[in-house]
Amino acid sequence: MRSLWVLCIFALVLTGVAHDDQKYDIGEHVPLFVDNLVPFNNPQESYRYFTLKFCKPDPLHHKSQTLGEVLQGSEKVYSGYDLRFRRDVRPARELCKASLNAEDISRFRHAIQNQYHFTWYYDEIPIKGMIGDMDHNDNCYLYTQHDFQFEYNGDRVIDARVITDAAHRVKLPEDATQLDVSFTYSSTWKDTDVVFDDRAANNANELYQEEIEIQWFSIVNSFVLVLLLTGFLAFIVMRILKKDYQRYTSLDEEEDQDETGWKLLHADVFRFPANKTLFASIIGTGLQLLMIFFIILTLSVVGVFYAYGRGTMYAAIIVVYSLTAVAAGYSSAAFYRKIEGTNWVRNVLTTVTLFALPAFLVWSVLNTVAIFYSSTVALPFGTIIALFALYFLVTFPLTLAGAIAGKNFGGSLDAPCRTKLAPREIPPAPWYRGPIVHVAVAGFLPFSAIYVELYYVFISLWGHQLFTPYGILYLVFVILLMVTACITVSLTYLQLSMENHEWWWTALTSGGATSFFIYAYCFYFLYSESKMSGFFQVSYYFGYMLLICYALFLMLGTVGFLCSFVFVKQIYRSIKCD
Template sequence: MEKSTASLGGVIVILCCCCCCFISHVTCDASDHRYKEGDSVPFYANKVGPFHNPSETYRYFDLPFCSPDNVEEKKEDLGEVLNGDRLVVAPYKLDFLIDTETESICKKRLTRKEVAQLRAAVLKDYFFTMYYDDLPIWGFLGKFDSENQDETTATKVYLFNHLHFEILYNKDRIIDVFIRNDPKGVVDLTEDREVDVDFTYSAKWTPTDITFDKRLEKYSQTSLLFSHLEIHWFSIFNSCVIVLLLTGFLATILMHVLKNDFVKFTHDEEAVDDDEESGWKYIHGDVFRYPRYKSLFAAALGTGSQLFTLAILIFMLALVGVFYPYNRGAMFTALVVIYALTSGVAGYTAASFYYMIEGKNWGRNLILTGSLFSGPLFLTFCFLNTVALAYNSTAALPFGTIVVIFLIWTLVTSPLLVLGGIAGKNSRPEFQAPCRTTKYPREIPQLPWYRRTLAQMAMAGFLPFSAIYIELYYIFASVWGHQIYTVYSILFIVFIILLIVTAFITVALTYFQLAAEDHQWWWRSFLCGGSTGLFIYWYCMFFYNARSDMYGFMQTSFFFGYMACICYGFFLMLGTVGFRASLIFVRHMYRSIKCE
């Protein structure tokens, strides 16, 4: 009854989490997006940075633009701050349905230092982002012309000093907005000298038949182009073929081998001498011997179960449309909140399994469970946040946000972890082993190199990685680039395929390990299941060097630092899947024979 109550409480918490995330990110907090002629429309400038370095972003007014005496900042939620957004009221006045002829923001004399700063920004392909009625706008600061230049001629660098806004509207709603740069409205920044600049803008309103509920569709059209969908579905087909071949291979080989084993072990069993046994039955007295480092093993299973629950809930929110394009910070907010609320899953799983394998110090086990993933993540964050502070980047979290995250961890994550641990401890489940464990373990025979841990991990990680590597490019191009990912249904199918392939390949390798009379399969199955995370990190190196144009110490450290944490999370999650699948298989296998 206690176990059922705890499970019901966990389900209620999860449902409340989903509802809170859905409501907080679907409801617009700016206005109802309806305006009358002459009404002021919310217009915010966000950040600037190198186009190829998505993590290296700076405040809009860090560059020497025309800034008001008192910069008015927009109040942001947790997800927006984690995303590096720092919104301020833009210096442009674009009232609803009011065409604006060329109007000056300010006339400014740029010093030689400011000219050098802007010239360096243009040469690094700096671009800016803004939001007008919650619609994103972006554009480049300027252009440079290095063609037909010899070594003695400087690269021509130009700053755009005039922005023309074209705004589409349908009755009382704004549908679209974009920027056009006037090729004549530029300022030459090539020479290192003071320059007078007149920053100007204009706006034109144009009616359209596009309805308000379809105004964000253009941002997801890239993902829905026929060529991209064709590649996506090809990757799905490729993955499905791998799954079918793998499952067919396992079903044929394992069923044939197991059938022969069962016949061998059960035929005329009374006449068989134990000394003549060989293969996986020979080690029936050791196969359910509890692994070394029980506390660490249970903590890894608990953390992996939490991350698996987190992934499933994120997919649920994505499939119902919460993470629509440019819903600022929704993904980060959901990750923080759901991770905090699912800590009870980690505590319950770790404590119950720890007691199941006769662990004693459950308090230390809970501490290890709570820090196994969050500890490395915290250390990585401290280093990367220090780097961002040194660069004065918006990627650095403000002190207030750090305090909020600490309070969430203190007041939500830790108590739920302890409550889950208490529930798991009190459930006191028994480990269902079909065979009795002998007092002394058998000696493991000398194994060839291809049956050892590293070789098995390489084989176990390659097949699941080959089933998802095509989709990885689109994910990386979205997270570490400027593409928009919206086909979450395909991603969810790929995720399910990843789980199936991981489970099947781990089961196969576990059988071959037991057939070789190696009974230490607990940690091996976890490591083999999680080895796909190592392959994903290898792909990170390939993507950074061959598929991206990222550069610089800050971007490099952010990319490899946070991807290391993500791949480590995949390692724990898939390792848990691999072990659970192997445990079910091993129990079924040994229940099918009579063991003395």
């Protein structure tokens, strides 16, 4: 456990999670940084601020970026605003005069029609605002004055906002070829009792109370489902063990075999699965992803990440992924040893690329799309080289080191029954007990337990609403794991009762089946709950959701199999095996 938190602290140091803790003197200049322009309905489709003809400093000075800011597509540039700590700007002051030609006007009109909004940063506090608005006749208006409202406590900035109104805007005629615009600004400062340590929570977007109530009501329902499933499973196990002890005290073995089909599989139930290398790699990678998820979510729950630092979280995920590669290598190799695998080189290569390679392919396609659209979310060449260096100099060596340790210290399978050389023939089963129905049931029940919460998760990932109650997300994921484990174990028992000993891959696929339903939900959310549009945004949406669902498949599949494995070993320990 201590090593786990050492990894967390190291990751946070590398990603620069700590936000600015700046103190200012009265009258000291506090720089305002302008960031990207983003269509309101397409939050991943960000563009450089000065693609529109705002007041542009000469020369441009970019703020140094952290890895998280680069991953988020942020590109902060010093603005020309002269805003000083606790000094009001009254009356409004002119920033610059701009002469717009037909192309400039057309770009502004397009941005206003698509509800582009800007993001500025003042002492690392994000300030969001709209470029302009439209009236009921679809006339476009550009806001020309920004009124800043600041709050302070002692020598620190607590809050920052910008106000725009219809009194300070200019009409952008569709057929205009020339337009002169004067951009102005003002500022006011107000004292507040909010302390600096609470400013992130004070500024964070909060969910509506009725939405919180819906979430907690759904979580209560989910916990009831978990209790019912757990009780059902416990009833099955106790009933099995009770009958085992009763029947195996008698000498009538033939009657025992006629009544209980799963006992007939004691010589085949621990027969190793096909494609041992891939199977062991899935187990190792799934455990690694589970570790990453709980590390990041735990740090979010305790408030380590700055409320607006979503990019910092992205960077932390990448660094923690690299550092936990040793766990993936060890888990994969240890399990590979248990199932008597022999191709260790293939095991290491499969483990280190099982998630990284699909992630690279998805990113390559989407990064190409971003470059084509000249979006800021396209990673610069230097960052790409740094990520490759992190992978080959940290991730791969740690995976190899973990695999060596797993190979040498992994232990044996310790199966309670010996496996015969010739596999037992599997009797035919009706269609409703086939693998497709099996997997469908295994995926649908856990999905139904988290269906309501998915909406809030999706609007956080693909909208502008920040999902602040990470504790709810934590509970939802725990519920998902518990329901997945219960359902997979129950279905594994049913499969063994039908004298089908090929349960290894079925248990793994059944555990991960929920990810298929979540990806299907992506289509419903896009067309029914969101207003995302355009090839750029839709490709990002489906591409990264495919990657997220793939990660969920690996995690849930691992949980489903390992729980089934423990269950199978336990029930076969209770019977007499030759």
